[in-house]
Amino acid sequence: MRTSNHLIGLVNFLTFLLSIPILGGGIWLSSRANTTDCLRFLQWPLIVIGISIMVVSLAGFAGSCYRNKFLMRLYLFVMIFVIAALIGFIIFAYAVTDKGTGRVVLNRAYLDYYLEDYSGWLKDRVADDGYWAKISSCIRDSGACRKIGRSFNGIPETADMFFLRRLNPIESGCCKPPTECGYAYVNETVWTPGGGLVGANPDCTAWNNDQTFLCYQCSSCKAGILGSLKKSWRKVSVINIVVLIILVIFYVIAYAAYRNVKRIDNDEPAGEARMTKSHPSHFQL
Template sequence: MAENANNPTTATTDAESVTTIVAAVQEEMKPPQESSKEAPNKVDKTRLARIIVGSIAILTFLLSLPVLASIIWLLYMKGYDCESLLRLPKLQIGIGVALLFVFLISNLVVFLRAKAHALGLLVVMVPLILMLTVGLALVGAYKNESKAVIGSPTWLKDKVYNDNYWNYIKSCIYNSRMCDDLAARSLSLKSDDFSAKKLSPIEFGCCRPPVICEMEYVNATYWRRNDHLGVGSDGADDEDCDAWQNDEDVLCYDCMTCKDGFLKVIRNKWWRLGLFLVLMSLLLIVAHLLLFIATVWERFGGM
């Protein structure tokens, strides 16, 4: 024993053994390096998922604001003159109320996305698809079926060109004194100046004879006939030329150009509304689908 204690080689070996054992114990007590790396990565993914969900939620809310603006316009803006004869103001109010429900449901689903994401997607998709369908009908996407859809191009054309409806419409246009106002604004205008004047579709079609008739301008509501009237190939121009009278109670209210002018004004308004419904419904559908996907991703920890 004394020999071992006095032997420096043996003492060194024992010290090295103790050091090795201590190092092994410390190594075992250390957490695995892979686990320490996975924890920050998981936290980063969860944070990224929350940021994405929050951004899409804000975007969806912002997309709903134009819908709210259109509701205010539809419910409070006065309709075009003589629209009431075609029951269009009722349609305008109905679409406004429907859009109010779309606005409320869309934002309610955004607010409750974490609690019922699948049910919320189903609930919001139903009114958005209906909104898309109505918009496509108003822009005339359904050529055969749109005749039964109030406000669609085919429906409007059918009503305006119907003599029973047109008798009421032309009386309404006459009572609006639109042609009288045009005459009052054009008293000092010569022929060239009047030709260069920008007229509304109704003023152009109802208050003056068709251009094809080649009548001589005297004033806004009085035109002198030439010997040859109308050279239209389908006879419609000749009928309009014959229908024109310098009587302020008649003018061209019975002309096809007058019907075309009124139809153009009404159709443009409802076509723009239909295009708005189509674009907004598509944008909101895409936004809610992305929000649903991002919410599911966040729920599973951003995996």
């Protein structure tokens, strides 16, 4: 029985350790929400799941150390719902970021982003005018476009050098006009109409060289946010899938060990009764 208790305690401790990457992923998404992705509500389910696993694991660890069956049962019962919640979050993360990617542009290393390439709940959320006002303000305040500038020995980079850069989705979608608009490069965030011609894309007329406007009201900027979210969520989801598999294995081990403890406890009273019956007391009043 002591071995089974030790095994349950070890599994709970390892489960506690597994909660750290889940919680860390939620905190990382939170930091991204405050600096680049600018969607501040998506990380909270993951943070709640990570904290829940941490608390429940501590309860199970205490139960195994002090042979408290209630805490052991509580761990096994609650972990079912926590694992289900983690599965639900992973499915949700992949479902809302399933479609959409950047388009390859001729003679450019970076991709261009188009809102029509995305679909579903997350696109509708980001494209909503009321919600986009908050997101665009966040992007502007984060200084994402201010950081895009480069110089070499005090000399700004040329157009050819800029075209070879691998911009992230927000830099490509929000800090420059779409390539099809035909704007001529002046610097990273200043562009002029090339030969007086501007493409038919509505984003072409939405572009403004004023550094407080740029392409923050462009559909390409909204697509850039969706592209950035997809990259962030996919990175975290890969970690969560690995953690989930290990978590399920640990849960099965903990459940088997608990069943073993329960069986031994049930056998002990029966064994004591048989010993009493086979060795009756010789002293009777």
